[in-house]
Structure formats: structure tokens, C-alpha cells
Amino acid sequence: MEEKIVMNNSPGGGSESRNILNQYYSVQFHLNGMDAAYLFKLRDIPLNGLCILVKEDSPVLKELEVGDILNMGYNPPESPDSPKLLRTRVTSKNLYDRFTGHSLVGLSILEQDGTL
Numbered sequence: 001m002e003e004k005i006v007m008n009n010s011p012g013g014g015s016e017s018r019n020i021l022n023q024y025y026s027v028q029f030h031l032n033g034m035d036a037a038y039l040f041k042l043r044d045i046p047l048n049g050l051c052i053l054v055k056e057d058s059p060v061l062k063e064l065e066v067g068d069i070l071n072m073g074y075n076p077p078e079s080p081d082s083p084k085l086l087r088t089r090v091t092s093k094n095l096y097d098r099f100t101g102h103s104l105v106g107l108s109i110l111e112q113d114g115t116l
Contacts, residue, residue, distance in 0.1 A: 020050055020109065024074035027052060027107070028083060031063045031070075042074075043104075045096075051104045053096060061103055064090050069110065087111045 021044050028039040038060050040052035054061045068090045073083030092106035 018044055020044075020074075023076060024084070025077040026075045027072045027088075028075065029070050029072040029088075031060065034059065034063070039075075042107075045104060048092065048094065048104050048106055050108070051092075051106045053099065053102050054105050056095075056101050056103055061093065061105070064093065064105055066090055066093060072107075 021042055024042055026039055026041050028037050030037055040054065043051050043053060045051055054064075070088055070090070071085050072088040074086050075083045087110040089108045089110055090105060091108045092104070094104050094106075096102050096104045
């Protein structure tokens with residue numbers, strides 16, 4: 001099945017990432033075999049584009065792999081209780097020098113599925 005690309009948040013995506021950040025403040029998702037929902041603030045880091053900051057000892061960082069596609073709930077800043085469900089690809093996992101012990105996980109929105 002062919003995937004429809006709606007938003008390309010490639011590294012250095014610039015204005016595309018900023019447009020996403022204007023619409024959504026945070027992202028939440030579940031990982032396979034884990035009951036807890038994880039919630040992260042969305043960021044636009046130069047040379048990385050749209051991403052989340054994850055502690056290096058977090059189970060999230062251990063479970064997520066580059067290329068994984070997840071249904072993630074994107075939360076608008078004004079109404080965090082009604083997230084928008086978007087298919088999202090993990091594009092990168094990089095150490096982040098600014099915050100010791102953290103990594104940036106790059107995200108790219110593939111297509112919109114609906115609301116949670």
C-alpha cells in the first residue's frame with residue numbers, strides 16, 4: 001500500500017516544522033507492549049526539523065527505531081484534551097549536546113487519520 005506524504009519534516013525543514021508547531025504543542029503515543037501513554041513537547045531544532053527530546057535512559061528511546069511508523073496524537077496548544085491522530089515516521093535519533101543525557105528523535109508526519 002502506498003503512503004501519502006502530507007508533510008515532509010526532513011532535517012532543516014524550517015518553515016514546515018514551524019507550521020506544525022503553530023498548530024500543535026505536544027505529541028502523545030503508546031509503544032508496543034507498554035500500557036502507558038508518553039507525552040512530549042514538540043520542538044523545531046535547526047538541522048533536525050520537527051522532533052522530541054527524550055532522556056537517554058527512557059524506555060521510549062530504547063523502543064523507537066528509525067523508520068518506525070506510529071499513530072501519534074498531536075495536541076493543539078488551546079485544547080490539549082482533543083489530540084489529532086497523525087501517522088508519523090521516526091526519522092532520526094541523535095545525541096543532543098545542549099542537554100546532557102538526552103537525544104533528539106526526529107519526526108515526519110506522513111498522513112492524517114483522524115481524531116483520538
